Amino acid sequence: MKKIPSFFIMILLTLLTSTQIAACRDLKTVKVGVISPMSGSTAYFGLSVFHSVELAVQNINEKGTTGSGPGILINGQRYNLEVVSYDDGGAPAKSVAGMRRLVEMHRVPVIFGPFGTPATWACQEINVGLGVLFSGMSASDLSRKKGNPLYFQERLPAIYWGDPMAEACIERGYKKACIIADVNEAYTSWAERFKEKFESLGGKVLGFETIDSKSLTDYHSIMTSFKAKVPDIIFLSLYEEPQALAASHALDVGYKGKFLLNSDWGKKSENIVGLDRLEGSLVEATQWMFYQAQPDHDKKGYLTEYLKQYKKTYGDVPAQPGAHIYGVVYMVARAMEIAGNVADSTAIRAAAPKALQEGKLPLIFPNTDVLKNGLIYGAPDFLLEIKNGDYTLVQELQVSRELLE
Numbered sequence: 222m223k224k225i226p227s228f229f230i231m232i233l234l235t236l237l238t239s240t241q242i243a244a245c246r247d248l249k250t251v252k253v254g255v256i257s258p259m260s261g262s263t264a265y266f267g268l269s270v271f272h273s274v275e276l277a278v279q280n281i282n283e284k285g286t287t288g289s290g291p292g293i294l295i296n297g298q299r300y301n302l303e304v305v306s307y308d309d310g311g312a313p314a315k316s317v318a319g320m321r322r323l324v325e326m327h328r329v330p331v332i333f334g335p336f337g338t339p340a341t342w343a344c345q346e347i348n349v350g351l352g353v354l355f356s357g358m359s360a361s362d363l364s365r366k367k368g369n370p371l372y373f374q375e376r377l378p379a380i381y382w383g384d385p386m387a388e389a390c391i392e393r394g395y396k397k398a399c400i401i402a403d404v405n406e407a408y409t410s411w412a413e414r415f416k417e418k419f420e421s422l423g424g425k426v427l428g429f430e431t432i433d434s435k436s437l438t439d440y441h442s443i444m445t446s447f448k449a450k451v452p453d454i455i456f457l458s459l460y461e462e463p464q465a466l467a468a469s470h471a472l473d474v475g476y477k478g479k480f481l482l483n484s485d486w487g488k489k490s491e492n493i494v495g496l497d498r499l500e501g502s503l504v505e506a507t508q509w510m511f512y513q514a515q516p517d518h519d520k521k522g523y524l525t526e527y528l529k530q531y532k533k534t535y536g537d538v539p540a541q542p543g544a545h546i547y548g549v550v551y552m553v554a555r556a557m558e559i560a561g562n563v564a565d566s567t568a569i570r571a572a573a574p575k576a577l578q579e580g581k582l583p584l585i586f587p588n589t590d591v592l593k594n595g596l597i598y599g600a601p602d603f604l605l606e607i608k609n610g611d612y613t614l615v616q617e618l619q620v621s622r623e624l625l626e
Contacts (some may be wrong), residue, residue, distance in 0.1 A: 248292055251563040252303045253278070253553070254323035254332035254353075256344075258311035262435040265462060265489070266336055269543030270358065271306055272535050274333050276527070277550035278302045286555040287581040293554050296561050302554065309335055311435060313343035320344050324351045330566045331553050333546050334358060338407045345369045354566040356549045358542050360407035365594040365625070371566055372595040373573070375545045379407050379483070381620045382505050382602060383414030386456075386481060389503055389604055389615060391422045395453035395479060399428040401443060401467060402458035411483070412458040427452050434463035440470040448476045454503075456481040461540055465493035472498055479503070484602065486510060488538045496610045504605040504612065508586045509541045511603045514612035524585045548584040549597070552576045592626050 255274050258267035282301045284290040292301045305327045307319030316335040323329045332355040335344060341357030345367055348355050354371045357364060362378035390398065398419060402412035409431060416426050427450040430443050444467065447455055455471060457464045457480060468480055472494075480502040482490075487510060504510065512519040519525055527547060531539050553569065555576035560568040574591045576582065577599070589599030604615040 247299065249298060249300045250303050251293075251300045251557075252305050252327045252329050253550075254320075254327065254329040254334075255304055255306040256309050256316055256319045256323070256332055256334035256340075256355075257306070257336050259306070259308040261310040261312075263311045263336065263460065266460065266540045266542050267308070267311070267334075268535075269539040269541075270334055270336055270546050271304075272531065273527075273539060273543035273547040274550055275304055276530055276534065277547045277554075278304050280530075281551065281554050286551055286558060287579075293558050293563075295558060295563055300557075300563055305329065309340065311337065311340070313337075313340045316340035317343050317347060320347060320351065320353065320355070324353050328564075330354060330564050330569060332356070333549060333553075336542060338364065338405050342367075345372060348372070352566055354553075354570050356546065356553075358546065360411070361405075362410065363406065365592075365596045369595065371570055373549060373570075373591065374594075374596045375549050376507075377596070377598070377602065377620055377625070379411040380414045381624075382484075382618060383411055383416075384418045385604060385616065385618055386503065386505055387415050387418035387422060387424065390419060390454055390481065391424055393501075393503075396424045397450075397452045398424060398426050398454050398456060398481075399430075399447040399450060399452040400426060400456045400458065401430045401432060401440075401447075402456075403434045403460065403463070404431055408458040408483075412456060415456055415458075415481075434459045437463070438466065440467040441474055443467075444471040444476060445474045447471065448474055452478055454479040454481050458483055459485070461485040461487050461490050462493075465490040468494050468499070481505075484510065485541055487541055488513065489540070496607055499607045500609075502607045503615070504607065505618075506603045506605050506612075507541060507545075508600055508603075509544045510612075511605065511614070512585075514605060515614065521583070523583045527585060544585045548582070548586055548588070551582045551584065552588075552591075552597075555579070555582060590622075592622070594626065596625055598622060598625065 257270040292299045309315035336358045338359040338361045341359040356373040360376045360379040482504045512524045556572040559572035562568045586600035602618040605612040
Protein backbone atom coordinates (compact mmCIF):
# COMPACT_ATOMS: atom_id res chain seq x y z
CA MET A 222 0.00 0.00 0.00
CA LYS A 223 1.44 3.35 -1.05
CA LYS A 224 1.96 6.03 1.56
CA ILE A 225 0.33 9.40 0.99
CA PRO A 226 3.06 12.05 0.65
CA SER A 227 3.33 14.23 3.71
CA PHE A 228 2.92 17.47 1.75
CA PHE A 229 -0.53 16.28 0.55
CA ILE A 230 -1.50 15.69 4.18
CA MET A 231 -0.30 19.18 5.07
CA ILE A 232 -2.35 20.69 2.25
CA LEU A 233 -5.47 18.77 3.34
CA LEU A 234 -5.07 19.86 6.97
CA THR A 235 -4.55 23.45 5.88
CA LEU A 236 -7.74 23.37 3.79
CA LEU A 237 -9.75 21.85 6.63
CA THR A 238 -8.42 24.37 9.14
CA SER A 239 -9.11 27.25 6.78
CA THR A 240 -12.67 26.01 6.28
CA GLN A 241 -13.24 25.77 10.05
CA ILE A 242 -11.80 29.25 10.63
CA ALA A 243 -14.00 30.67 7.87
CA ALA A 244 -17.06 28.98 9.39
CA CYS A 245 -16.29 30.48 12.78
CA ARG A 246 -15.59 33.87 11.23
CA ASP A 247 -18.92 33.75 9.40
CA LEU A 248 -20.88 33.14 12.61
CA LYS A 249 -23.20 35.98 13.53
CA THR A 250 -24.49 36.63 17.06
CA VAL A 251 -27.99 36.92 18.46
CA LYS A 252 -28.47 38.11 22.01
CA VAL A 253 -30.93 36.54 24.43
CA GLY A 254 -31.83 37.99 27.81
CA VAL A 255 -32.06 36.69 31.36
CA ILE A 256 -33.87 38.42 34.22
CA SER A 257 -33.47 36.76 37.60
CA PRO A 258 -32.64 37.59 41.23
CA MET A 259 -28.86 37.18 41.41
CA SER A 260 -28.79 39.01 44.74
CA GLY A 261 -31.15 39.07 47.69
CA SER A 262 -33.09 36.35 49.48
CA THR A 263 -33.92 34.33 46.34
CA ALA A 264 -30.44 34.54 44.79
CA TYR A 265 -29.97 30.76 44.94
CA PHE A 266 -32.91 30.37 42.53
CA GLY A 267 -31.89 33.33 40.40
CA LEU A 268 -28.30 32.22 39.99
CA SER A 269 -29.48 28.71 39.12
CA VAL A 270 -31.61 30.22 36.34
CA PHE A 271 -28.82 32.45 35.02
CA HIS A 272 -26.17 29.74 35.14
CA SER A 273 -28.46 27.19 33.49
CA VAL A 274 -29.16 29.57 30.60
CA GLU A 275 -25.40 30.06 30.27
CA LEU A 276 -24.84 26.29 30.15
CA ALA A 277 -27.56 25.71 27.57
CA VAL A 278 -26.20 28.52 25.39
CA GLN A 279 -22.65 27.17 25.71
CA ASN A 280 -23.78 23.71 24.64
CA ILE A 281 -25.88 25.02 21.75
CA ASN A 282 -23.02 27.18 20.52
CA GLU A 283 -20.73 24.15 20.56
CA LYS A 284 -23.06 21.39 19.34
CA GLY A 285 -26.23 22.99 18.04
CA THR A 286 -29.79 22.33 19.18
CA THR A 287 -29.99 18.79 17.80
CA GLY A 288 -26.28 18.01 17.46
CA SER A 289 -25.76 19.74 14.12
CA GLY A 290 -23.87 22.80 15.35
CA PRO A 291 -21.98 24.92 15.91
CA GLY A 292 -24.68 27.38 16.95
CA ILE A 293 -28.06 27.60 15.28
CA LEU A 294 -28.61 27.51 11.53
CA ILE A 295 -30.99 30.01 9.90
CA ASN A 296 -31.32 29.94 6.11
CA GLY A 297 -27.72 28.86 5.66
CA GLN A 298 -26.36 31.37 8.18
CA ARG A 299 -24.98 30.17 11.52
CA TYR A 300 -25.50 32.15 14.71
CA ASN A 301 -24.02 31.94 18.16
CA LEU A 302 -26.22 32.88 21.10
CA GLU A 303 -24.97 35.49 23.58
CA VAL A 304 -26.45 35.94 27.05
CA VAL A 305 -27.12 39.40 28.46
CA SER A 306 -28.56 39.56 31.95
CA TYR A 307 -30.25 41.77 34.51
CA ASP A 308 -30.35 41.23 38.27
CA ASP A 309 -33.81 42.22 39.50
CA GLY A 310 -33.15 41.24 43.13
CA GLY A 311 -36.57 39.56 43.19
CA ALA A 312 -38.42 42.90 42.93
CA PRO A 313 -41.17 43.05 40.25
CA ALA A 314 -40.55 46.75 39.56
CA LYS A 315 -36.92 45.93 38.80
CA SER A 316 -38.02 43.02 36.60
CA VAL A 317 -39.98 45.50 34.49
CA ALA A 318 -37.01 47.89 34.35
CA GLY A 319 -34.79 44.99 33.37
CA MET A 320 -37.08 43.94 30.56
CA ARG A 321 -37.11 47.46 29.13
CA ARG A 322 -33.33 47.69 29.42
CA LEU A 323 -32.62 44.37 27.71
CA VAL A 324 -34.98 45.16 24.83
CA GLU A 325 -34.02 48.79 24.33
CA MET A 326 -30.25 48.41 24.80
CA HIS A 327 -29.62 44.90 23.46
CA ARG A 328 -32.57 44.29 21.13
CA VAL A 329 -33.19 40.81 22.54
CA PRO A 330 -36.09 38.94 20.91
CA VAL A 331 -36.54 36.64 23.91
CA ILE A 332 -35.96 36.80 27.66
CA PHE A 333 -35.66 33.87 30.08
CA GLY A 334 -37.23 34.84 33.40
CA PRO A 335 -38.12 36.64 35.55
CA PHE A 336 -38.49 34.29 38.49
CA GLY A 337 -41.71 34.19 40.49
CA THR A 338 -45.37 34.98 39.91
CA PRO A 339 -45.37 38.67 40.97
CA ALA A 340 -42.47 39.48 38.64
CA THR A 341 -44.04 37.44 35.81
CA TRP A 342 -47.34 39.30 36.10
CA ALA A 343 -45.56 42.66 36.13
CA CYS A 344 -43.66 41.82 32.94
CA GLN A 345 -46.82 40.53 31.25
CA GLU A 346 -48.07 44.12 31.36
CA ILE A 347 -45.31 45.40 29.06
CA ASN A 348 -43.73 42.60 27.01
CA VAL A 349 -46.20 42.67 24.11
CA GLY A 350 -45.73 46.41 23.70
CA LEU A 351 -41.98 45.87 23.68
CA GLY A 352 -42.31 43.00 21.20
CA VAL A 353 -40.37 40.54 23.34
CA LEU A 354 -41.14 36.90 24.02
CA PHE A 355 -40.44 35.75 27.58
CA SER A 356 -40.59 32.69 29.78
CA GLY A 357 -41.91 33.83 33.16
CA MET A 358 -41.19 31.34 35.90
CA SER A 359 -44.57 31.12 37.58
CA ALA A 360 -46.52 28.16 39.00
CA SER A 361 -49.76 30.15 39.19
CA ASP A 362 -52.79 28.96 37.24
CA LEU A 363 -53.66 32.60 36.53
CA SER A 364 -50.47 33.30 34.57
CA ARG A 365 -51.56 31.26 31.55
CA LYS A 366 -55.02 32.85 31.59
CA LYS A 367 -53.94 36.44 30.94
CA GLY A 368 -54.08 36.06 27.15
CA ASN A 369 -50.47 37.09 26.57
CA PRO A 370 -49.41 35.95 23.05
CA LEU A 371 -45.68 36.30 23.75
CA TYR A 372 -45.43 34.30 26.97
CA PHE A 373 -44.24 30.83 27.96
CA GLN A 374 -45.16 29.23 31.29
CA GLU A 375 -42.56 26.56 31.98
CA ARG A 376 -44.31 24.87 34.94
CA LEU A 377 -47.71 23.26 35.20
CA PRO A 378 -49.86 25.23 37.67
CA ALA A 379 -49.18 23.89 41.16
CA ILE A 380 -52.79 24.20 42.24
CA TYR A 381 -53.67 20.97 40.41
CA TRP A 382 -51.39 18.91 42.67
CA GLY A 383 -53.38 19.83 45.78
CA ASP A 384 -55.98 17.10 45.22
CA PRO A 385 -53.66 14.06 44.88
CA MET A 386 -51.54 15.33 47.78
CA ALA A 387 -54.63 15.50 50.02
CA GLU A 388 -55.75 12.04 48.90
CA ALA A 389 -52.33 10.56 49.70
CA CYS A 390 -52.43 12.05 53.20
CA ILE A 391 -55.89 10.64 53.96
CA GLU A 392 -54.91 7.23 52.56
CA ARG A 393 -52.04 7.11 55.07
CA GLY A 394 -54.24 8.07 58.00
CA TYR A 395 -52.99 11.66 58.24
CA LYS A 396 -56.28 13.34 59.09
CA LYS A 397 -55.08 16.43 60.95
CA ALA A 398 -52.93 18.99 59.14
CA CYS A 399 -51.35 22.39 59.56
CA ILE A 400 -50.33 24.51 56.59
CA ILE A 401 -47.80 27.28 56.07
CA ALA A 402 -47.78 29.00 52.66
CA ASP A 403 -45.81 31.77 51.01
CA VAL A 404 -47.74 34.91 50.06
CA ASN A 405 -46.96 34.21 46.39
CA GLU A 406 -50.33 33.46 44.75
CA ALA A 407 -49.08 30.17 43.30
CA TYR A 408 -48.14 28.81 46.74
CA THR A 409 -51.19 30.20 48.54
CA SER A 410 -53.65 28.82 45.98
CA TRP A 411 -51.84 25.46 46.09
CA ALA A 412 -52.26 25.35 49.86
CA GLU A 413 -55.90 26.42 49.68
CA ARG A 414 -56.68 23.75 47.07
CA PHE A 415 -55.06 21.13 49.31
CA LYS A 416 -57.10 22.36 52.29
CA GLU A 417 -60.36 22.22 50.36
CA LYS A 418 -59.76 18.68 49.13
CA PHE A 419 -58.35 17.48 52.46
CA GLU A 420 -61.41 18.68 54.36
CA SER A 421 -63.79 17.26 51.75
CA LEU A 422 -62.23 13.85 52.44
CA GLY A 423 -62.82 14.14 56.17
CA GLY A 424 -59.52 15.71 57.18
CA LYS A 425 -59.22 18.73 59.47
CA VAL A 426 -56.89 21.68 58.99
CA LEU A 427 -55.90 22.90 62.45
CA GLY A 428 -53.82 25.91 61.42
CA PHE A 429 -53.10 27.91 58.24
CA GLU A 430 -50.36 30.56 58.20
CA THR A 431 -49.47 32.79 55.24
CA ILE A 432 -45.99 34.36 55.39
CA ASP A 433 -43.46 36.14 53.19
CA SER A 434 -40.66 33.60 53.02
CA LYS A 435 -38.35 36.12 51.34
CA SER A 436 -38.07 37.99 54.63
CA LEU A 437 -38.99 35.47 57.34
CA THR A 438 -36.04 33.42 58.56
CA ASP A 439 -37.24 32.15 61.94
CA TYR A 440 -40.13 29.68 61.97
CA HIS A 441 -39.78 28.54 65.60
CA SER A 442 -42.80 30.45 66.92
CA ILE A 443 -45.10 29.27 64.12
CA MET A 444 -43.94 25.70 64.52
CA THR A 445 -44.37 25.87 68.30
CA SER A 446 -47.97 26.93 67.68
CA PHE A 447 -48.46 24.14 65.16
CA LYS A 448 -46.91 21.54 67.47
CA ALA A 449 -49.42 22.43 70.21
CA LYS A 450 -52.25 21.53 67.83
CA VAL A 451 -50.78 18.00 67.39
CA PRO A 452 -51.15 17.64 63.61
CA ASP A 453 -50.35 14.41 61.78
CA ILE A 454 -48.70 16.34 58.96
CA ILE A 455 -47.54 19.89 58.13
CA PHE A 456 -47.76 21.10 54.52
CA LEU A 457 -44.87 23.46 53.70
CA SER A 458 -45.96 25.39 50.60
CA LEU A 459 -42.73 27.40 50.37
CA TYR A 460 -39.58 27.90 48.29
CA GLU A 461 -36.75 25.39 48.74
CA GLU A 462 -34.59 27.00 51.42
CA PRO A 463 -37.55 28.27 53.48
CA GLN A 464 -39.03 24.74 53.35
CA ALA A 465 -35.83 23.36 54.81
CA LEU A 466 -35.71 26.05 57.51
CA ALA A 467 -39.36 25.54 58.45
CA ALA A 468 -38.93 21.77 58.69
CA SER A 469 -35.74 22.14 60.74
CA HIS A 470 -37.37 24.59 63.13
CA ALA A 471 -40.40 22.31 63.54
CA LEU A 472 -38.07 19.49 64.52
CA ASP A 473 -36.16 21.88 66.82
CA VAL A 474 -39.30 22.51 68.87
CA GLY A 475 -40.07 18.81 69.17
CA TYR A 476 -42.58 18.20 66.36
CA LYS A 477 -42.86 14.42 65.79
CA GLY A 478 -45.28 14.23 62.84
CA LYS A 479 -44.77 14.11 59.08
CA PHE A 480 -44.22 16.80 56.48
CA LEU A 481 -45.80 17.38 53.09
CA LEU A 482 -43.14 19.00 50.89
CA ASN A 483 -43.66 20.71 47.55
CA SER A 484 -41.76 20.44 44.28
CA ASP A 485 -39.18 23.07 45.23
CA TRP A 486 -37.71 20.55 47.66
CA GLY A 487 -34.24 19.52 46.49
CA LYS A 488 -30.75 18.38 47.38
CA LYS A 489 -29.94 21.60 49.21
CA SER A 490 -33.00 21.05 51.41
CA GLU A 491 -31.90 17.48 52.09
CA ASN A 492 -28.50 18.66 53.22
CA ILE A 493 -30.03 21.18 55.62
CA VAL A 494 -32.57 18.84 57.23
CA GLY A 495 -31.42 15.28 56.55
CA LEU A 496 -33.71 12.62 55.08
CA ASP A 497 -33.30 10.42 58.16
CA ARG A 498 -35.33 13.01 60.09
CA LEU A 499 -38.20 12.99 57.57
CA GLU A 500 -39.27 9.34 57.57
CA GLY A 501 -42.78 8.91 56.19
CA SER A 502 -43.01 12.43 54.80
CA LEU A 503 -44.40 13.02 51.31
CA VAL A 504 -42.87 15.05 48.46
CA GLU A 505 -44.68 16.39 45.39
CA ALA A 506 -41.81 16.25 42.91
CA THR A 507 -41.00 17.04 39.31
CA GLN A 508 -38.65 15.12 37.00
CA TRP A 509 -35.90 17.15 38.61
CA MET A 510 -36.25 15.51 42.03
CA PHE A 511 -37.55 12.15 40.84
CA TYR A 512 -34.59 11.49 38.53
CA GLN A 513 -32.16 12.38 41.30
CA ALA A 514 -34.00 10.06 43.67
CA GLN A 515 -34.38 7.30 41.06
CA PRO A 516 -31.51 7.81 38.55
CA ASP A 517 -32.40 4.61 36.69
CA HIS A 518 -35.43 6.49 35.32
CA ASP A 519 -33.17 9.09 33.67
CA LYS A 520 -32.91 6.83 30.64
CA LYS A 521 -31.30 9.38 28.33
CA GLY A 522 -29.01 10.79 31.01
CA TYR A 523 -29.88 14.43 30.33
CA LEU A 524 -30.32 15.38 33.99
CA THR A 525 -27.19 13.47 35.03
CA GLU A 526 -25.10 15.27 32.44
CA TYR A 527 -26.62 18.66 33.29
CA LEU A 528 -25.88 18.24 37.02
CA LYS A 529 -22.33 17.07 36.28
CA GLN A 530 -21.64 20.03 34.01
CA TYR A 531 -23.25 22.51 36.43
CA LYS A 532 -21.22 21.21 39.38
CA LYS A 533 -17.99 21.30 37.38
CA THR A 534 -18.62 24.84 36.12
CA TYR A 535 -20.14 26.51 39.18
CA GLY A 536 -19.20 24.24 42.09
CA ASP A 537 -22.76 23.96 43.37
CA VAL A 538 -26.03 22.05 42.94
CA PRO A 539 -28.66 24.08 41.05
CA ALA A 540 -32.21 24.72 42.24
CA GLN A 541 -35.11 23.21 40.30
CA PRO A 542 -35.93 26.35 38.21
CA GLY A 543 -32.53 26.05 36.59
CA ALA A 544 -33.38 22.62 35.20
CA HIS A 545 -36.70 23.97 33.88
CA ILE A 546 -35.20 26.94 32.06
CA TYR A 547 -32.36 24.86 30.60
CA GLY A 548 -34.82 23.04 28.35
CA VAL A 549 -36.70 26.23 27.46
CA VAL A 550 -33.47 27.68 26.01
CA TYR A 551 -33.14 24.67 23.72
CA MET A 552 -36.79 24.96 22.72
CA VAL A 553 -36.44 28.64 21.82
CA ALA A 554 -33.19 28.13 19.90
CA ARG A 555 -34.76 25.32 17.87
CA ALA A 556 -37.87 27.46 17.31
CA MET A 557 -35.63 30.14 15.82
CA GLU A 558 -34.31 27.57 13.34
CA ILE A 559 -37.80 26.35 12.45
CA ALA A 560 -39.08 29.92 12.08
CA GLY A 561 -36.05 30.86 9.98
CA ASN A 562 -35.76 34.02 12.07
CA VAL A 563 -33.79 35.18 15.11
CA ALA A 564 -35.51 38.54 15.59
CA ASP A 565 -39.26 38.05 15.09
CA SER A 566 -40.65 37.12 18.53
CA THR A 567 -44.07 36.25 17.12
CA ALA A 568 -42.59 33.84 14.57
CA ILE A 569 -40.38 32.23 17.21
CA ARG A 570 -43.39 31.76 19.52
CA ALA A 571 -45.40 30.20 16.68
CA ALA A 572 -42.61 27.70 15.97
CA ALA A 573 -42.15 26.63 19.61
CA PRO A 574 -44.75 23.82 19.59
CA LYS A 575 -43.05 22.13 16.65
CA ALA A 576 -39.68 22.44 18.39
CA LEU A 577 -41.04 20.18 21.14
CA GLN A 578 -43.19 17.98 18.93
CA GLU A 579 -40.11 16.90 16.95
CA GLY A 580 -38.80 15.12 20.05
CA LYS A 581 -35.15 15.81 19.19
CA LEU A 582 -34.06 18.13 22.02
CA PRO A 583 -32.06 17.05 25.11
CA LEU A 584 -34.82 17.94 27.57
CA ILE A 585 -34.61 17.13 31.28
CA PHE A 586 -38.39 17.56 31.40
CA PRO A 587 -39.80 15.56 28.46
CA ASN A 588 -42.36 18.14 27.39
CA THR A 589 -44.08 17.55 24.09
CA ASP A 590 -46.02 20.71 23.22
CA VAL A 591 -46.76 24.37 23.91
CA LEU A 592 -50.45 25.12 24.38
CA LYS A 593 -52.07 28.20 22.84
CA ASN A 594 -52.00 29.94 26.23
CA GLY A 595 -48.21 29.52 26.44
CA LEU A 596 -48.15 26.63 28.90
CA ILE A 597 -45.35 24.15 28.17
CA TYR A 598 -46.97 20.75 28.50
CA GLY A 599 -46.20 17.05 28.62
CA ALA A 600 -43.87 16.16 31.50
CA PRO A 601 -45.58 14.52 34.49
CA ASP A 602 -45.00 15.24 38.18
CA PHE A 603 -44.59 12.59 40.86
CA LEU A 604 -45.62 11.91 44.42
CA LEU A 605 -42.78 10.43 46.47
CA GLU A 606 -42.55 9.07 50.01
CA ILE A 607 -39.42 9.20 52.15
CA LYS A 608 -38.59 5.71 53.42
CA ASN A 609 -35.38 4.45 55.01
CA GLY A 610 -33.49 7.61 54.07
CA ASP A 611 -34.52 7.49 50.41
CA TYR A 612 -37.45 8.25 48.11
CA THR A 613 -39.98 5.74 46.83
CA LEU A 614 -42.51 6.40 44.08
CA VAL A 615 -46.12 6.63 45.22
CA GLN A 616 -47.69 7.67 41.91
CA GLU A 617 -47.16 9.58 38.68
CA LEU A 618 -49.21 12.77 38.41
CA GLN A 619 -50.59 14.35 35.25
CA VAL A 620 -53.19 17.00 34.43
CA SER A 621 -55.34 16.50 31.34
CA ARG A 622 -54.53 18.73 28.40
CA GLU A 623 -58.21 19.60 28.02
CA LEU A 624 -58.30 21.10 31.52
CA LEU A 625 -55.34 23.33 30.81
CA GLU A 626 -56.17 24.61 27.33
